[in-house]
Amino acid sequence: MSEPRSHRRADGAPALAPPGGSAVDAAAEWRARHELTRLGHLLYERGYNVATDGNVSWRLDDDTLLVTPTGAHLGFLRPDELVVVDREGELLRGDRAPTSEWPLHREIHRARPDSRCVVHAHAPHAIAASLAGIDLHDSFITVAPIPTTEYARVSSEQTPAVLRPFLRDYSWAILPRHGVVAWAPSAWDAFLRVESLEHCAKVVLAARACGPIAPLTPEQRRELLTVWGLERLA
Numbered sequence: 001m002s003e004p005r006s007h008r009r010a011d012g013a014p015a016l017a018p019p020g021g022s023a024v025d026a027a028a029e030w031r032a033r034h035e036l037t038r039l040g041h042l043l044y045e046r047g048y049n050v051a052t053d054g055n056v057s058w059r060l061d062d063d064t065l066l067v068t069p070t071g072a073h074l075g076f077l078r079p080d081e082l083v084v085v086d087r088e089g090e091l092l093r094g095d096r097a098p099t100s101e102w103p104l105h106r107e108i109h110r111a112r113p114d115s116r117c118v119v120h121a122h123a124p125h126a127i128a129a130s131l132a133g134i135d136l137h138d139s140f141i142t143v144a145p146i147p148t149t150e151y152a153r154v155s156s157e158q159t160p161a162v163l164r165p166f167l168r169d170y171s172w173a174i175l176p177r178h179g180v181v182a183w184a185p186s187a188w189d190a191f192l193r194v195e196s197l198e199h200c201a202k203v204v205l206a207a208r209a210c211g212p213i214a215p216l217t218p219e220q221r222r223e224l225l226t227v228w229g230l231e232r233l234a
């Protein structure tokens with residue numbers, strides 16, 4: 001796509017004015033494009049996505065999402081590659097179709113208006129845990145419980161359906177044999193969630209390779225859930 005036209009704001013800062021949009025909206029979109037690009041690079045550098053795996057999105061407003069296009073390599077993503085789609089996934093800006101995992105992003109953005117950024121990654125240790133049938137929900141190391149959804153075929157409408165039961169209470173989930181998804185108010189927080197989730201999977205897999213893991217007592221478990229504001233899961 002061509003970049004939005006630039007002009008100067010009253011305070012002298014550069015702003016961007018797209019056809020039919022306000023300067024403030026365009027500046028916010030351009031910032032989001034750069035944040036998602038940096039996020040894509042970090043996910044690749046950390047080994048959470050390889051080749052054209054994974055995708056990210058940002059809710060610009062109630063009606064529009066900024067999302068990675070199909071076939072994008074997140075490690076080499078450019079801000080101008082991202083596309084803008086409406087609530088139904090119709091392309092508004094950009095020259096490629098949105099990611100085939102688009103329904104997953106739509107589902108989360110609809111269910112969690114408090115969240116702006118959604119990250120989907122093929123984090124290898126989290127996938128390995130799901131292949132081995134290891135549930136990370138009760139790992140209780142330093143992170144809140146991580147749910148694993150039912151199996152869903154990649155890039156299908158099954159994926160948002162299996163995720164739906166976890167959207168209210170959690171900020172992340174493992175999609176078995178596929179990857180992870182996390183959502184947060186900022187791109188940075190969404191990245192931290194993926195990083196923490198993958199680290200937890202790595203620790204649990206290492207521990208399981210050495211032997212059985214001793215569970216916490218019910219009281220210790222309840223205490224931690226209270227710290228995380230998840231008493232209802234106790």
Ligand SMILES: [Zn+2]
Pocket residue numbers: 053054101120121122154178179
């Ligand atoms: Zn995927």
